[in-house]
Amino acid sequence: MAPRPLRRRTKLSDVIVEDVKRLIVAERLKPGDRVPREPELIESYGCSKGTVREALKALEVEGLIVTRTGPGGGAYLADAGSDPAARMLRNFLHFRHIDGAGVYQIRKVVEPELAASVVGLLSEENFSALEENVIACSRPPESEEEQRRQRILELEFHNILADVCPNPLLAFIGRFLNDMLRDLVVLKQAYKPERHQFGEANVAYHRRLLVAYRVQDATQVRALMLEHMRDAERHMTALEGEVANSFLLGFPRG
Amino acid sequence: MAPRPLRRRTKLSDVIVEDVKRLIVAERLKPGDRVPREPELIESYGCSKGTVREALKALEVEGLIVTRTGPGGGAYLADAGSDPAARMLRNFLHFRHIDGAGVYQIRKVVEPELAASVVGLLSEENFSALEENVIACSRPPESEEEQRRQRILELEFHNILADVCPNPLLAFIGRFLNDMLRDLVVLKQAYKPERHQFGEANVAYHRRLLVAYRVQDATQVRALMLEHMRDAERHMTALEGEVANSFLLGFPRG
DNA sequence: CCCAATTTGTTCGTATGTATC
DNA sequence: AGATACATACGAACAAATTGG
Numbered sequence: 104m105a106p107r108p109l110r111r112r113t114k115l116s117d118v119i120v121e122d123v124k125r126l127i128v129a130e131r132l133k134p135g136d137r138v139p140r141e142p143e144l145i146e147s148y149g150c151s152k153g154t155v156r157e158a159l160k161a162l163e164v165e166g167l168i169v170t171r172t173g174p175g176g177g178a179y180l181a182d183a184g185s186d187p188a189a190r191m192l193r194n195f196l197h198f199r200h201i202d203g204a205g206v207y208q209i210r211k212v213v214e215p216e217l218a219a220s221v222v223g224l225l226s227e228e229n230f231s232a233l234e235e236n237v238i239a240c241s242r243p244p245e246s247e248e249e250q251r252r253q254r255i256l257e258l259e260f261h262n263i264l265a266d267v268c269p270n271p272l273l274a275f276i277g278r279f280l281n282d283m284l285r286d287l288v289v290l291k292q293a294y295k296p297e298r299h300q301f302g303e304a305n306v307a308y309h310r311r312l313l314v315a316y317r318v319q320d321a322t323q324v325r326a327l328m329l330e331h332m333r334d335a336e337r338h339m340t341a342l343e344g345e346v347a348n349s350f351l352l353g354f355p356r357g
Numbered sequence: 358m359a360p361r362p363l364r365r366r367t368k369l370s371d372v373i374v375e376d377v378k379r380l381i382v383a384e385r386l387k388p389g390d391r392v393p394r395e396p397e398l399i400e401s402y403g404c405s406k407g408t409v410r411e412a413l414k415a416l417e418v419e420g421l422i423v424t425r426t427g428p429g430g431g432a433y434l435a436d437a438g439s440d441p442a443a444r445m446l447r448n449f450l451h452f453r454h455i456d457g458a459g460v461y462q463i464r465k466v467v468e469p470e471l472a473a474s475v476v477g478l479l480s481e482e483n484f485s486a487l488e489e490n491v492i493a494c495s496r497p498p499e500s501e502e503e504q505r506r507q508r509i510l511e512l513e514f515h516n517i518l519a520d521v522c523p524n525p526l527l528a529f530i531g532r533f534l535n536d537m538l539r540d541l542v543v544l545k546q547a548y549k550p551e552r553h554q555f556g557e558a559n560v561a562y563h564r565r566l567l568v569a570y571r572v573q574d575a576t577q578v579r580a581l582m583l584e585h586m587r588d589a590e591r592h593m594t595a596l597e598g599e600v601a602n603s604f605l606l607g608f609p610r611g
Numbered sequence: 612c613c614c615a616a617t618t619t620g621t622t623c624g625t626a627t628g629t630a631t632c
Numbered sequence: 633a634g635a636t637a638c639a640t641a642c643g644a645a646c647a648a649a650t651t652g653g
Contacts, residue, residue, distance in 0.1 A: 157411060163415075194421060208527060273462060427628095429630085
């Protein structure tokens with residue numbers, strides 16, 4: 104790997120990054136807290152402005168800090184959301200192969216567990232959002248474009264459940280799979296008219312899931328979601344293809 | 358490229374990052390290919406060295422490029438490994454709560470699927486590595502430190518399986534869970550003498566898994582791994598606690 | 612509304628280290 | 633060993649954005 108493991112010269116900016124991270128955990132800093140400013144870092148490391156800017160840039164890319172200009176500005180600790188992690192995961196998968204079958208292999212085991220984990224945790228607002236989603240997806244599409252939007256909206260049903268999931272890692276995995284699937288939908292043109300029954304089957308499962316959620320039947324929810332995933336997998340794998348790499352660097356946002 | 362002197366609300370270095378990413382997907386660049394060097398970027402964007410250095414630093418943090426000095430050096434496209442993604446995922450979980458129960462909630466569904474997916478794919482070298490691992494973990498530990506190493510070595514058994522898993526995302530999730538568990542082991546001191554039977558139970562499951570792998574019985578492998586996870590979960594949740602944040606920013610490396 | 616202070620964002624020039632030929 | 637090519641780093645300045653008087 105590294106041809107020179109001995110006396111490897113690490114970049115100064117990387118040292119600063121590590122030190123700031125150590126500071127964050129050592130001082131138990133919370134989101135919104137200040138992180139040393141440029142002049143302070145320049146002083147304490149005796150380096151130039153450009154070097155500390157590289158370090159701060161790295162921390163910014165990792166989602167750990169945000170910077171503001173002006174008085175009272177500077178670098179502040181940010182609550183690293185899921186976006187940076189999802190972006191890196193896309194980078195990781197960029198040169199690897201992941202197709203619909205691969206996504207559903209994971210989804211078949213993750214979604215039932217996630218769905219069951221939110222039984223009894225859904226608020227009335229959650230139920231309203233889920234029911235609205237089902238209604239919006241039930242309306243017969245008047246155009247191919249609307250059909251495409253409906254297909255993507257169906258994924259929102261699962262994202263709402265993920266938002267309630269108390270396990271942050273499980274929720275992250277679920278949302279990431281939904282994101283990948285969203286790209287697959289547009290890529291495989293799963294919204295074409297001949298795939299209409301695909302959407303109808305999905306909505307039917309969502310409806311049955313809502314009933315099971317109302318009566319808080321966890322085993323029923325789990326079973327329904329598994330069946331839902333198996334059914335969706337059949338529809339999806341019928342459409343051959345692979346996730347285009349063009350979608351894997353985080354562009355299709357918006 | 359047309360320069361954008363108008364309404365530059367986003368940082369110029371971020372624009373360069375996005376453009377380089379677009380270049381990577383547009384030109385179908387593969388790992389090892391060159392990306393524009395500093396002077397070229399300076400020329401095409403009409404900016405300074407520091408700005409393009411910030412941009413290249415961002416791409417480096419994302420694991421997309423590596424830079425080398427000297428003639429023929431510069432920035433090269435890297436095969437973004439799993440490390441950056443895992444690091445960001447740790448950042449994401451830094452301010453959230455994830456405990457042993459949360460890890461095993463996912464592990465119980467992921468590991469059986471992963472284990473079953475490699476049935477029939479194990480080479481003789483894989484079997485040797487797995488058997489060596491079992492033997493190393495079977496030896497009665499002579500010190501608490503050795504017991505700790507054995508406990509961590511047990512996780513390697515699962516990492517070997519993940520290495521063979523053809524689904525890169527499933528393999529990533531498995532490895533990430535193992536990494537988190539490794540931190541939990543040292544944090545919860547699951548290697549204490551009174552937890553000795555924990556290790557013995559694990560090794561026993563690994564042995565039975567090897568037999569099932571030899572005869573390529575996928576359903577048996579899946580069932581054994583699920584039982585293994587349920588058993589390990591019982592041992593782990595007996596030890597209260599939560600993953601310390603100090604372990605979540607990627608330090609315990611080495 | 613403008614002015615001034617503060618802090619990041621950016622530029623230019625220069626120098627040094629390092630790897631290749 | 634020397635020349636070349638390239639990243640790495642320093643320092644002084646200026647520009648832009650934000651806050652408060």
